[in-house]
Amino acid sequence: MTTRDVGLKLVGFMATFSVRFLGCKVSFVDAQLSRERLLGDGHEEREGAAEVAVVNTCCVTHEAVSKSRQAAARAARTHRRVYVTGCASNLDGAFEGLPENVHVVAQTGADAAATIAGDVGALACVQSEPRLGRTRAFVKIQDGCSFSCAFCVIPLVRGGTRSRRAEMILAEVRRRTAQGHREIVLTGVNLGCFRDREAGYTLPRLIREVGAIPGVERLRLSSIEVNHVTGELVSALEETETVSAHLHVPLQSGDDRLLGAMRRRYRVEQYLARVAPLVRFNLTTDVIVGFPGEDDAAFERTLEVVRAAGITKVHVFPYSPRPGTATAADDTVPEAVKRERSARLRSLSDELCRKRWQSRVGTIDRVLVDRPGRGYADDYTPWLLDAPVGELVLARALGLSEEGILAAAA
Ligand code: SF4
Secondary structure: OEOOOOOOOOOOOOOEEEEEEOOOHHHHHHHHHHHHHHHHOOOEEOOOOEEEEEEEEOOOOHHHHHHHHHHHHHHHHHEEEEEEEEHHHHOOOOOOOOOOOEEEOOOOHHHHHHHHHHHHOOOOOOOOOOOOOOOEEEEEOEEOOOOOOOOOOHHHHHOOOEEOOHHHHHHHHHHHHHHOOOEEEEEOOOHHHOEEOOOOEEHHHHHHHHHOOOOOOEEEEOOOOHHHOOHHHHHHHHHOOOEOOEEEOOOEOOOHHHHHHOOOOOOHHHHHHHHOOOOOOEEEEEEEEOOOOOOHHHHHHHHHHHHHHOEEEEEEEEOOOOOOOOOOOOOOOOHHHHHHHHHHHHHHHHHHHHHHHHHHOOOEEEEEEEEOOEEEOOOOOEEEOOOOOOOEEEEEEEEEOOOOEEEEEO
16 A cells, blocks of 8 residues: 555644664665654654654665565554655565555655655644754765666665755755754765766765864764775865764675676775775775675685775675566575675674774774763774763773773763
């Protein structure tokens, strides 16, 4: 059933609602848009049971779709109406067979938020400034992707790349800092494709200008393709004081044959050369394990490249074929092999992560406390300390625990 079939029609009444998201930062931002819109329209957010649930879904792997389905089914038991939005909502049949109160809004971002808001209705008296988290704000600068990686379903469900106007982005950042957000995270599906041709902006210029806005105390990029890690970008990152020392640059494989088969637009040598100048930065990445044709030698090369690049954390994605992609019919690596390789790569990631943490012991850094007892330093390492949530605290790293770096106010 779609939202066009039945309207909730709560116009003039306050609805209670909950919002959750699955997947990446773009999904988080999309979920936030629905949340802000409903808060702004005067509805009340609740934890647990409520009248309306928004589930912003993910379809990057087969497992992500299953989890999205489960989340929608769970929400259907405790909410009168469930809106399923985001990437997986654009996949045909992904939510078939769910209860009648689950409504698929085959849209993303502001479009989905507007559809839901229209369906739920607004109160006569709306909140001009909704209550929101005050620690970090994720600001979307771009959506969609015009690359065509062989394994990736994202261009099919989110469309080609398109950018927000720089003026709108800068205005949103000013609004976020006025609300008290200390950290801004620029977010997009393929961030480096951001362009505002009319106003003459590419990502490096945007970074410099966002980073200089009064009140922006820390600026991060959610993720960037290595093709976009150019000299100009590195200069903007290095020369903008507020830019944090963390960069997430997807590798996907350390084997040239597989990178070619994946239709990635770089090879290992280029990846290593592009990230080499980022010595000050804590480098994290994504890797797909068990891509069709990945043999032991190719996997070993991936482990070597992860070490050689100085990566400290790997998000491991066991390959699963996605409908409509170039490799939809290919899945040659046995599941047991994928599991074993994923475990080895995660174990390497843990080792490199701890090495990074160890290197921070004895140093002082500014920690943005984003939940009780925990926050992130400038390089996005987790520091454990007692300080008020929302504060940027100067702290000294004292030692390590399983969850992060033990620290105290300096
Ligand atoms: S760059 Fe490749 S992996 Fe990333 S969203 Fe675009 S097509 Fe997908």
